[in-house]
Amino acid sequence: MTLLFLSATQIFAQDIGSNIRPPVVHPQAAEKQSGVSQGQGQNSPQKNAWPPKLVFDQETGVRHHNDYGWHQDRQDENYYPVPNENVLWGKDWAGLALIGTSVGGLASLITVFLVAGTLRVSRNMLREAKAATVAANAAVDVTREIGRDQSRAYLTIHEADIRFHGLSIDAHQNGRKDGYVMSCKVRNTGATPAEWFRFRYEFGMGRRGETPTDEAILASGMTTKWTGPATGRDLDFTVEGMDVSNAIHRVADATEAGIYLFIRGSLEYGTIYNEVREWGVFLHADGDRISSYRDGWTAVFANSEGKAPPVKLQFSSLKE
Numbered sequence: 001m002t003l004l005f006l007s008a009t010q011i012f013a014q015d016i017g018s019n020i021r022p023p024v025v026h027p028q029a030a031e032k033q034s035g036v037s038q039g040q041g042q043n044s045p046q047k048n049a050w051p052p053k054l055v056f057d058q059e060t061g062v063r064h065h066n067d068y069g070w071h072q073d074r075q076d077e078n079y080y081p082v083p084n085e086n087v088l089w090g091k092d093w094a095g096l097a098l099i100g101t102s103v104g105g106l107a108s109l110i111t112v113f114l115v116a117g118t119l120r121v122s123r124n125m126l127r128e129a130k131a132a133t134v135a136a137n138a139a140v141d142v143t144r145e146i147g148r149d150q151s152r153a154y155l156t157i158h159e160a161d162i163r164f165h166g167l168s169i170d171a172h173q174n175g176r177k178d179g180y181v182m183s184c185k186v187r188n189t190g191a192t193p194a195e196w197f198r199f200r201y202e203f204g205m206g207r208r209g210e211t212p213t214d215e216a217i218l219a220s221g222m223t224t225k226w227t228g229p230a231t232g233r234d235l236d237f238t239v240e241g242m243d244v245s246n247a248i249h250r251v252a253d254a255t256e257a258g259i260y261l262f263i264r265g266s267l268e269y270g271t272i273y274n275e276v277r278e279w280g281v282f283l284h285a286d287g288d289r290i291s292s293y294r295d296g297w298t299a300v301f302a303n304s305e306g307k308a309p310p311v312k313l314q315f316s317s318l319k320e
Helices: 002-018 027-037 085-151 242-253 287-303
Strands: 055-057 062-064 155-167 178-188 196-207 217-225 234-239 259-270 276-286
Touching (some): 155 259, 155 276, 155 287, 178 287, 196 234, 217 234, 217 242, 242 287
Antiparallel strands (some): 178 234, 259 276
């Protein structure tokens, strides 16, 4: 835009310059003026004086002043000079054109700065609007998450113990046929039922004062129930199998001091919002208690005495 304005201004200045006419001088007056300028005339006015004074030439019958041009008097058909406006104002028009060019360039520069400032303000406003939208969406997500947390299911293992499960057809690794399982109660403390739950477990034998390692794992597996507990209700399930019963026998057969059975598990469950939640647990029981419980059931079989109570598993957050 600025380049177009400058080009138009230059063309305008050139057009003005081309329209400046040279002064028109009557031929006879030119000779007279030439003679006067060389000292031959007495009545020649001072050149370039302003305002010009008319001088009447007796010989030619012409009134003239300097070299500003000539005009014909319609009454006496004589020529008399008048100032040529192009001569007087030509340079002034060129100056005005230069000033106009400068003003136009300055206006264009100011316009560029104003447009840049407007774009900067618009960009900042757009950035702030996006940030506000993101914050609003985040607030909505937080509100939705809070609502789900307040109304979803919450499952935990409420009770767990080791108990006698019956006699097996096949003998265990130690030759015994009495089988043992882990019995659990899963409780739902949430506001809605759980869709399903799954318990992943590892049975191992540990020693007091030592951190269990992977070599200490005796059995592992997973138990799944496709019907979860209702709100405020418990649901029983058992972790069983020959590998589980063998692990319990291994701990009961141990003669070293400080041996204990541990169960490291993860309770996964589905909510009505199609979410999968997880709750971790670490259970343990002393080996001598498990051995005493097994001996009690042996006495039952031998003497038909009363059943021994199951061995309660203790909950702990420490992997002792």
